[in-house]
Amino acid sequence: MAQQKISLTRYLVEQQRADGLIPGQLRLLLEVVARACKSISQAVNKGALGGVLGTAESENVQGEIQKKLDIIANEVLIEANEWGGHLAAMASEEMDSIYVVPNRYPQGEYLLMFDPLDGSSNIDVNVSIGTIFSVLKKPDDHPGVQEGDFLQAGTQQVAAGYCIYGPQTTLVLTVGNGVAMFTLDREQGSFVLTQEDIQIPADTKEFAINMSNMRHWDEPMKRYIDECLAGKEGPRGKDFNMRWIASMVADVHRILMRGGVFMYPWDKREPEKAGKLRLMYEANPMSWLVEQAGGAATNGKQRILDLQPTKLHERVSVMLGSRNEVERLTQYHAEKA
Numbered sequence: 001m002a003q004q005k006i007s008l009t010r011y012l013v014e015q016q017r018a019d020g021l022i023p024g025q026l027r028l029l030l031e032v033v034a035r036a037c038k039s040i041s042q043a044v045n046k047g048a049l050g051g052v053l054g055t056a057e058s059e060n061v062q063g064e065i066q067k068k069l070d071i072i073a074n075e076v077l078i079e080a081n082e083w084g085g086h087l088a089a090m091a092s093e094e095m096d097s098i099y100v101v102p103n104r105y106p107q108g109e110y111l112l113m114f115d116p117l118d119g120s121s122n123i124d125v126n127v128s129i130g131t132i133f134s135v136l137k138k139p140d141d142h143p144g145v146q147e148g149d150f151l152q153a154g155t156q157q158v159a160a161g162y163c164i165y166g167p168q169t170t171l172v173l174t175v176g177n178g179v180a181m182f183t184l185d186r187e188q189g190s191f192v193l194t195q196e197d198i199q200i201p202a203d204t205k206e207f208a209i210n211m212s213n214m215r216h217w218d219e220p221m222k223r224y225i226d227e228c229l230a231g232k233e234g235p236r237g238k239d240f241n242m243r244w245i246a247s248m249v250a251d252v253h254r255i256l257m258r259g260g261v262f263m264y265p266w267d268k269r270e271p272e273k274a275g276k277l278r279l280m281y282e283a284n285p286m287s288w289l290v291e292q293a294g295g296a297a298t299n300g301k302q303r304i305l306d307l308q309p310t311k312l313h314e315r316v317s318v319m320l321g322s323r324n325e326v327e328r329l330t331q332y333h334a335e336k337a
């Protein structure tokens with residue numbers, strides 16, 4: 001008898017029933033986010049046929065020229081999530097400040113942060129991109145909502161995930177009970193469970209970093225990569241392979257599937273920036289997924305999920321993936337501290 005297909009809705013309902021792990025409101029919120037990702041997947045899939053490729057005439061808060069699809073994805077997520085009554089506010093890589101749910105809609109108890117379309121440099125060249133999201137509880141010790149309510153450590157996340165738009169559209173999710181993966185069944189129009197309890201191997205022979213930045217790295221980073229490149233003749237005694245898709249969502253997805261270590265370290269030219277990637281809606285959700293799959297995530301000095309955010313669009317140095325490699329990177333940085 002064919003294995004029964006478990007839909008995302010059924011999976012979340014069973015999680016809710018089983019461990020009472022996820023309250024009803026959070027389950028409904030995650031279903032709305034998944035529906036929004038399905039719409040974004042259709043827009044991305046259309047590409048030039050839908051006239052959605054290319055840049056828009058605007059810049060985001062990071063000073064980056066926005067792609068048309070960045071804006072479309074952002075609007076799809078806002079419109080899908082603002083009326084459901086699950087959220088108090090949202091924050092996005094593409095918006096300077098927080099978006100408070102208009103009071104014509106019921107105010108919910110959750111806060112949603114997202115990178116509507118990660119991997120912007122790949123949007124127009126048909127390489128995998130994705131949506132990354134993170135959910136927090138709104139502090140209930142004061143009425144209303146403000147930007148400060150979002151500045152919670154990654155350990156406070158109640159859900160995190162991404163949806164990758166590649167050869168398949170795949171949603172990867174955690175609510176604190178391991179990592180599950182759902183593939184979009186385009187015929188049915190629904191996400192179907194295709195893998196549960198994903199585990200990242202503790203060891204790996206594969207690293208991911210933008211090598212063209214090597215001259216800007218600090219000593220521990222250079223030492224780690226030099227040793228990987230030295231291969232089995234070198235101190236690591238094994239050959240390493242390199243991969244760099246330049247879409248964090250795609251590089252991390254590969255690591256969840258077969259192991260590896262992803263690094264976007266801070267850059268000596270801009271020490272004040274502490275890195276390129278954003279803590280709240282890139283590093284925190286990806287770090288929690290990786291940890292829930294048995295991996296680890298550090299900024300070189302500290303576990304990323306323990307970092308206390310100070311700004312909404314704060315950047316951070318990121319090293320995550322197979323546990324033993326991340327521990328080696330932490331050790332090399334500690335030796336230099």
Ligand SMILES: O=P(O)(O)OC[C@H]1O[C@](O)(COP(=O)(O)O)[C@@H](O)[C@@H]1O
Binds near residue numbers: 117120210264276277
């Ligand atoms: O262009 P680079 O330096 O290789 O950086 C690629 C990194 O930047 C990002 O594209 C940043 O994210 P956005 O595309 O959302 O701005 C990551 O997805 C990726 O890992």
